[in-house]
Amino acid sequence: MHPAIRIEGVTKRFGDLLALGGVDLEVAQGEFFGLLGPNGAGKTTLISALAGLVRPDVGRLAVMGxxxxxxxxxxxxxxxxVPQELVFDPFFSVREALRIQSGYFGIRDNEAWIDEILENLDLVDKAGTNMRQLSGGMKRRVLVAQALVHRPPVIVLDEPTAGVDVELRQALWAFIRRLNRDGHTIVLTTHYLEEAESLCGRIAMLKQGRIVALDTTANLLRRFSGHTLRLRLAPGTEPPESLRARLSGAVGGEQALALDNCEQIESVLADLREAGCRLVDIEIGKPDLEEVFVRVMERG
Amino acid sequence: MEGFRTLFYKEVLRFWKVGFQTVAAPVLTSLLFLLIFSHVLERHVQVYEGVSYTSFLVPGLVMMSVLQNAFANSSSSLIQSKVTGNIVFVLLPPISYREFFAAYVLASIVRGGVVGLGVLGMTLWFVDLDWRGPLWILGFAVLGGGIMGALGVIAGIWSDKFDQLAAFQNFIIMPLTFLSGVFYSIHSLPPFWQQVSHFNPVFYLIDGFRYGFFGTSDVPPLTSLAVAAGCLAALTLFTLWLLRIGYKLRA
Structure with a gap:
């Protein structure tokens, strides 16, 4: 079985700028894959190369072989x-835009599927409305609809929730999750790391056109981010020498201590008790992708 | 093929939806030209034996409308799509560069044809025309629309901003059409400018088109046909090459 996406040694320069520096990546069919990175890391260039909007200087890309x-x-x-920019054709209504897009993909009578997409994206009431008259969130939904008119097995969403309200974001993810359950491969770029963490099974992190981390989300969290113990000590008490080196970031009197595993909590508490430190508050922080992201970017 | 059909349909629907601006307005402009020039020159100028100046003027104005509107259609559609970013809707689907070219150019010919028919229909109230060779008329209209449609594709792809397109239109298309014999026969020009006119491909389009009405022309119609067909072939090859390499469309 061919991978949904295969990217081999893709390099792209724009003048002096190296947008992609030899990217290799494979996404299996049925995956929910995240492509993360700071602005200018090359995410959109990589997606554009996959879509044929950008031609790589070196390397090959394939969709389902x-x-x-x-x-x-x-x-x-x-x-x-689904492109990142909120683009639309001001001459047409939502239904016209979807019919035209179907025709571009060689599909003549697509009404049943168009109706289904409109229903799922809560656009039925807007089907006859001109694109110009839609709100930003509605336009974003139409962009998603346009990307789906030809029932593609591989769907790429380039920051689909940028500037979208919470309600639509949740509805959108519920729909995309369903598409993924039905067997569609999803590739997502986003700046909302909690979204990527909850949705993506695997994640690649890009920096300056290169992949600096590529693993399952669970492994990335394990490798780069452990549990954190956040402590607030009673005023006037100092942490013992044994812990001082491991403590960091006293924000508002709260100190954080990175743990390799939860069993270490016991020894930390024992050290504090022995030193006569009184605790005002204690909290256990779970690993999160934001921390992974920051560490990977610092390291990469 | 469905991709081409849809893109062609979309391009026609696009101008038809704003028909007041894309069809009615240029028809009115041509009528104003006709009223003013015929009023001023009717009694002073006769170009061909037995043909009034107003009758002489009408085919020129019709062809000028065909040309300018064919150019406007492909060029404005492409620049708008590029500036607003919705060009991706056409670039993401499996549409070949040949289909892309054919759809934009054919839609331009349709727009030029619709405006040309509008001008012709309105002017028939004022003048009687001979219809010596309808096939010549149709042939030159299609060739002219095709040439300008292809030039519009080139200009639309090349321009990054509206003012660049406006420059292309004002400094290339307008002089070529106005200085082509729409309002006069080149035989009325000094010898030097007569020679210069022979390097203007639009001159052959207007002259050949007019031959279809009156059976009289400044140069033999077969020469005009050969020049027009040659221009269209050259522009087609050039535009197809630009589209194939993805010039300014696919980075």
Whole structure:
């Protein structure tokens, strides 16, 4: 079985800027994959190369085994892209835009599926409305709908929830999760790391055009972020020497201590008791992707 | 093929939806030209034997409308799509560069044809025209629309901003169409400018188109046909090459 996406040694320069520096990546069919990185890391360039909007200087990309240049027709039929920019054609209504997009993909009578997408994205009431008259959130939904008109098995969403309210974000993710359960491969870029953490099974982190981390979300959290013990000591008490080196970030009197595992809590508390430190508050912080992201970016 | 069909349909629907601006307005402009020039020059100028100046003027104005509107259609559609970013809707699907070219150019020919018919229909109230060779008329209209549609694709792809497109239109398209014999026969020009006019491809389009009405022309119609077909072929090859390499469309 071909991978949903195969990227081999892709390099792209824009003048002096190295946008992608030899990216290798494989995404298996059915995965929910996250592509993370700071602004300018190359996420959108990589997606654009996959979609045929950008031509790599070196390297190859394939969607479900079809090369995006040599076999572009097949590759594009298998790929749905939700672009990052909020773009729309002001001449048409929502339904017209979806019909036209279907036709571009060679589908003549697509009404049943268009109705289903409109229903799922809560756009039924807006089907006859001109694109210009829609709110930003509504336009974003139409972009998602446009990417789905040809039922692509591989769906790429480039920051789909940027500037979207909570309600729509949740509805959108419920729909995308369902598509993933139905077998669609999802590739997502986002700056909302908690979204990536809860949705993506695997994550690649990009920095300056290179992949600096690639693993399952669970492994990344394990490798780069452990539990954190947050302590607030009674005023006037100092932590014992044995713990002082491991404590960091006294914010508002709260000190954080990184743990390799939960069993270490016991010894920390014992050390504090022995030193006569009185605790005002204690909290156990779970690993989070934000911390992983920061550490990977610092290291990479 | 469905991709081409839909893109063509979309391009036609796009201008039709704003028909007041894309069809009615240029028809009115041409009528104003006709009223003013015929009023001023009707009694002073006769170009062809037995043909009034107003009758002489009408085919020129019709062809000028075809040309300018064919250019406007593809160029404005592309620049708008590029500036607003919705060009991705056309670039993401499996549409080949040949389909892309054919859809934009054919839609331009349709827009030019609709405006040309509008101008012709309105002017028939004022003048009687001969219809010596309808096939010549149709042939030159299609060739002219195709040439300008292709030029519009080139200009739309090349321009990054509206003012660059406006420059292309004002400094290339407008002089070529105005200085092509729409309002006069080149035989009325000094010899030097007559020679210069022969390097203007639009001159051959207007002259050949007019031949279809009156059976008289400044140069033999087959020469005009050959020049027009040659121009269209050259522009087609050039535009297809630009689209194939993805010039300014696919980075």
């Amino acid at each position: 079809h090369d995006v240049v040599a076999d572009y027709r097949a590759a594009r039929r298998l790929l749905g892209v």
